[in-house]
Amino acid sequence: MTILNILEYPDSRLRKQAKPVARVDDAIRKLADDMLETMYAAPGIGLAASQVNVHKRMIVVDVSETQDVPHVFINPQLTLIGELVENEEGCLSIPGFYEPVTRAERVRVRHLNCDGDANEFEAEGRLSVCIQHECDHLEGKLFVDYLSSLKRTRIRKKLGRQHRIRA
Numbered sequence: 001m002t003i004l005n006i007l008e009y010p011d012s013r014l015r016k017q018a019k020p021v022a023r024v025d026d027a028i029r030k031l032a033d034d035m036l037e038t039m040y041a042a043p044g045i046g047l048a049a050s051q052v053n054v055h056k057r058m059i060v061v062d063v064s065e066t067q068d069v070p071h072v073f074i075n076p077q078l079t080l081i082g083e084l085v086e087n088e089e090g091c092l093s094i095p096g097f098y099e100p101v102t103r104a105e106r107v108r109v110r111h112l113n114c115d116g117d118a119n120e121f122e123a124e125g126r127l128s129v130c131i132q133h134e135c136d137h138l139e140g141k142l143f144v145d146y147l148s149s150l151k152r153t154r155i156r157k158k159l160g161r162q163h164r165i166r167a
């Protein structure tokens with residue numbers, strides 16, 4: 001398995017719209033393994049292919065304490081269910097920043113699994129939030145887009161500065 005490079009905000013490649021996975025083959029399964037490895041190493045609880053500069057509709061998540069309950073969702077389609085809830089969110093592409101975001105309490109995910117079979121999965125709580133956050137990435141959307149433009153600009157300036165120093 002390979003640890004992949006995670007793009008960081010404000011990298012414009014994070015804004016690309018991801019394309020559906022046409023066929024679940026060995027290359028897609030390898031990508032899923034690499035994404036999980038990358039997420040665990042970071043460490044994080046979710047990762048979208050867009051974040052590793054692969055613009056395919058695919059996300060991985062694991063919100064378990066023990067980091068041993070991985071989920072892979074290929075071509076995920078969400079149905080939002082229930083009340084809206086506010087949770088503090090962070091993002092591996094926006095390191096060091098956590099802000100409250102409002103999302104649906106529960107979610108139903110139609111998707112393909114790693115065998116290419118159509119499947120349905122229902123999630124609530126942290127897992128639901130995480131799945132919604134990762135699916136946003138596939139649309140080129142980031143959690144900072146839910147914040148005020150003042151907050152977003154502040155974060156962009158701070159991260160932009162860090163990138164220059166690191167380079």
Ligand code: NI
Pocket residue numbers: 090091092093133134137
């Ligand atoms: Ni994220």
